[in-house]
Amino acid sequence: MISSIRTKLTVWYVAVLALIIISFAGLTYLLVVRVIRQETDETLREMARNLTTGMNAEYQEESAASPAEFSSDNVIAEVINESRFHDYVFTVYTADSRLVSSTAADTELNTGLLKNSSPEFAFETAPVGNEYYRVRQFPFVLGAEHFNLIVARSLADQERFLFRLRSILFVSVPVALFLTGLGGYFLARKSLAPVARMSERAATISAGNLYERLPVGNEKDELGKLAAIFNELLLRLENSFQQQRRFMADASHELRTPLAIVRGESEVALSKDDRAAGELRESLAIVHDESRRLTKIVEDLFTLARADAGQFGVKFGKIYLDELLADCVRAVNVLAKKRNITLELTLPAEMPFWGDDQLLRRLFINLLDNAIKYNYPGGKVIISGATDSSTCMILITDTGIGIDAGEKEKIFERFYRTDLARSRSEETITSGSGLGLSISRWIAEQHHGTIEIVSSGESGSVFAVSLPKQKLDKVSNH
Numbered sequence: 001m002i003s004s005i006r007t008k009l010t011v012w013y014v015a016v017l018a019l020i021i022i023s024f025a026g027l028t029y030l031l032v033v034r035v036i037r038q039e040t041d042e043t044l045r046e047m048a049r050n051l052t053t054g055m056n057a058e059y060q061e062e063s064a065a066s067p068a069e070f071s072s073d074n075v076i077a078e079v080i081n082e083s084r085f086h087d088y089v090f091t092v093y094t095a096d097s098r099l100v101s102s103t104a105a106d107t108e109l110n111t112g113l114l115k116n117s118s119p120e121f122a123f124e125t126a127p128v129g130n131e132y133y134r135v136r137q138f139p140f141v142l143g144a145e146h147f148n149l150i151v152a153r154s155l156a157d158q159e160r161f162l163f164r165l166r167s168i169l170f171v172s173v174p175v176a177l178f179l180t181g182l183g184g185y186f187l188a189r190k191s192l193a194p195v196a197r198m199s200e201r202a203a204t205i206s207a208g209n210l211y212e213r214l215p216v217g218n219e220k221d222e223l224g225k226l227a228a229i230f231n232e233l234l235l236r237l238e239n240s241f242q243q244q245r246r247f248m249a250d251a252s253h254e255l256r257t258p259l260a261i262v263r264g265e266s267e268v269a270l271s272k273d274d275r276a277a278g279e280l281r282e283s284l285a286i287v288h289d290e291s292r293r294l295t296k297i298v299e300d301l302f303t304l305a306r307a308d309a310g311q312f313g314v315k316f317g318k319i320y321l322d323e324l325l326a327d328c329v330r331a332v333n334v335l336a337k338k339r340n341i342t343l344e345l346t347l348p349a350e351m352p353f354w355g356d357d358q359l360l361r362r363l364f365i366n367l368l369d370n371a372i373k374y375n376y377p378g379g380k381v382i383i384s385g386a387t388d389s390s391t392c393m394i395l396i397t398d399t400g401i402g403i404d405a406g407e408k409e410k411i412f413e414r415f416y417r418t419d420l421a422r423s424r425s426e427e428t429i430t431s432g433s434g435l436g437l438s439i440s441r442w443i444a445e446q447h448h449g450t451i452e453i454v455s456s457g458e459s460g461s462v463f464a465v466s467l468p469k470q471k472l473d474k475v476s477n478h
């Protein structure tokens, strides 16, 4: 089997062209044969007409001038003898096939022509002796006598011409095909050269040099477009590789701090045999806190990894967001009390929704946790909601430290934490890892919804969660 596209294209090209050229040559040849035959027939017909007219005229003239010596045979012989042309034979027979006169001395030729000239008075092509002849009978009447005029033309020179034409075609058609094949091969090679260049470059691209791009050439043609699309794919791959690398680096960085604390604390606790129970308890409490933080980071990482791999099975079911939010508020109440922050819940009486109970709990706890963590002691968090036929909208408003305008989108990135949050030394604030909001956004997206920062400034931030309700409608209509 032919494996190269270039050769395949050339073979197809030559095959199609061969079909066209051979049919064209064949048709041309047949047409030439036809035209030559028609012209020959026309000339023979014309000559026959001239001869019979000449004989009739001579007959009239001579029969009037000297009726005593006059004979039809003489008149015919006279006219026939005067009409000698190269390659042409004219012979006159009486109705009972007696030879009256002929331009050919060869009797064999004459009988051959007589035998082959059609009694239906149509032109025939007949072999006589070594040559082919075009021959036809024309009956005519001279006085009261009936005669047959046989007109014939040797086809020898026409056969020679046709043989030459055939030879030319037999040589020129293969030569033309060979040349067009060669041309086709070079054209295919030229037009596929960008593919060769692209595959050469693509072969050198791997994870280490994803920044490389394929040569685009003419970006308006098909190959240019293919290269551009491939380059876009490379860009996406490069971005996701970079994201992956950053994620790994950030994850190890986040894990390093609590691990270092755990290690440091345990080393201090173990360094002396006679540590006081109080000191040991203190160290253990720190180790406990840090391991809790580690557990949270690892859990979050695990959630994101499963989400990225598409393995997180979202379990949809009918829930009431008002109840779910009340539960979340109860869950964060301890932390709020600890920081002296008031939680205020103002929701419509019922907010039915079709979603994953556990994931939505996680989303709102993350937001409430942040609203408390990044708040000032004595601050306030208001959870308000509204619902219409298509959407459930929940707003979480805090009176906290706020987020700079330039960081509003960045805080949804993995491991991103604002400088404002980092610079604060309170334990609750430093405990974050920067994964909560990216998980929350993923959860909202799983519900075809969004999380946005509606406003943020010195007086605090407002986070809006918008969750479309279509699925619930579909299900409840059943």
Ligand code: ADP
Pocket (backbone or CB within 6 Å): 366, 370, 371, 374, 398, 400, 401, 402, 403, 411, 412, 416, 417, 418, 419, 420, 421, 422, 431, 432, 433, 434, 435, 436, 437, 438, 461
């Ligand atoms: P974490 O809270 O664990 O650090 P998140 O992804 O939940 O991670 O939040 C990312 C960052 O966004 C936080 O570190 C903080 O800088 C900022 N942030 C989130 N919520 C608020 C808020 N309500 N007020 C001010 N800053 C916030």
